[in-house]
Amino acid sequence: MTEPVDILAVFAHPDDAELLVGGSLAAAVDQGESVGILDLTAGETGSRGTPELREREAAQAARVLGARFRENALLPDGELANTLPMRRRVAGLLRQFRPRIVVTHWLEGRHPDHREAAALVVDASFLAGLRNARDVPGDPHRPFKVVHALTFREQAPNPTFLVDISEQVERRFEAMRCFASQWDGATGAGEVHAGGSRPLEEQVRAQLAHYGSLIRVPYAEPFWTREAVKLPSLGSLAVSTF
Ligand SMILES: [Zn+2]
Numbered sequence: 001m002t003e004p005v006d007i008l009a010v011f012a013h014p015d016d017a018e019l020l021v022g023g024s025l026a027a028a029v030d031q032g033e034s035v036g037i038l039d040l041t042a043g044e045t046g047s048r049g050t051p052e053l054r055e056r057e058a059a060q061a062a063r064v065l066g067a068r069f070r071e072n073a074l075l076p077d078g079e080l081a082n083t084l085p086m087r088r089r090v091a092g093l094l095r096q097f098r099p100r101i102v103v104t105h106w107l108e109g110r111h112p113d114h115r116e117a118a119a120l121v122v123d124a125s126f127l128a129g130l131r132n133a134r135d136v137p138g139d140p141h142r143p144f145k146v147v148h149a150l151t152f153r154e155q156a157p158n159p160t161f162l163v164d165i166s167e168q169v170e171r172r173f174e175a176m177r178c179f180a181s182q183w184d185g186a187t188g189a190g191e192v193h194a195g196g197s198r199p200l201e202e203q204v205r206a207q208l209a210h211y212g213s214l215i216r217v218p219y220a221e222p223f224w225t226r227e228a229v230k231l232p233s234l235g236s237l238a239v240s241t242f
Contacts, residue, residue: 005068006033008099008143010090010121012080012113013043014058014072015179019190020149021103022065022172023165023208024221029066030168036097037062037070040090040117041077049181061178064171071097080116082123088136090124095138102143106153106224110191122146150222152192152207159222161229162211166218169208173201215239 007028009017017025017037025035039058042051049057055072062070073093075086094102104121105114127133129142150156165172176183187194187203194203211220216239231237 002096002098003034004098004100004141005036006099007035007101007103008038008094008097009035009103010038010040010117011105012040012111012117013046013077013190014039014054015043015061015176015182016105016114016190018061018065018172018175018179019192019204020105020151021221022061022175023168023219024103024163024223025067026065026168026171026175027163027165035065035067036099037065037067038093038097039070039072040075040080040120041113042072042074043077045078046182053181054179057179057181061175064175064178069097078113080113080120082116082119086120087124087127088133090120091128091133092137094125094128094143095136095141098141100144102146103223104146104148106148106150106156108155109153114191118148145225145227148224150224151211152190154191156222157224159211159214160225162215162220162222164212164215164217164220165208166212166220169205169219172208173205176201176204 011017028035043054044051105118107118109115125143125146129140131140150159183189183200186200189200194200208219211222212218
């Protein structure tokens with residue numbers, strides 16, 4: 001059986017993890033936490049690059065971030081849905097990788113795969129923990145927590161918490177640049193819309209700087225959880241009101 005992983009990033013397409021939470025994954029690695037990436041599809045319907053090229057790019061990007069492994073669930077791109085067969089597939093992989101924290105998409109969005117993935121990952125995490133779940137391979141394992149990335153969402157609630165990625169931001173861009181087939185010359189990607197002809201990278205940097213300003217650091221990534229955040233004491237609160 002493989003070693004349990006502390007953090008598992010589960011996103012719809014190869015490059016989503018880098019674009020949305022690359023800095024937080026690198027920051028986790030820097031904290032000594034183990035990180036894995038599970039892409040749900042191979043991005044075979046994408047208009048740029050081939051699945052083979054994206055696979056090579058994805059492997060290279062995972063190395064830049066320091067991920068222990070990267071796997072692909074090979075679910076159909078453009079057709080992700082929170083169905084029982086897909087939940088079983090994802091639950092089986094969660095049992096294999098045994099993550100403590102799962103990071104995935106925000107619940108809403110323009111891309112159907114992204115919002116379907118958000119619900120699919122939550123329900124597959126529950127299913128993976130059911131001892132008598134039918135047709136799910138492996139021993140029961142339920143992730144402790146599922147966290148949703150709010151990065152670049154235009155209509156999202158206030159973040160539940162933000163991760164300071166100031167020290168990882170250049171590595172984040174290096175990982176993003178591994179996906180040359182997707183982003184070379186692009187002014188938009190997924191749900192990032194650069195204003196006019198402003199380069200994508202400049203837009204991403206500007207938005208990460210905005211998230212950073214919310215916690216008074218240079219760069220950050222925003223997250224949302226259903227649960228409240230626990231602190232040891234009032235005195236441990238960070239981020240000044242003034
Ligand atoms: Zn995507």
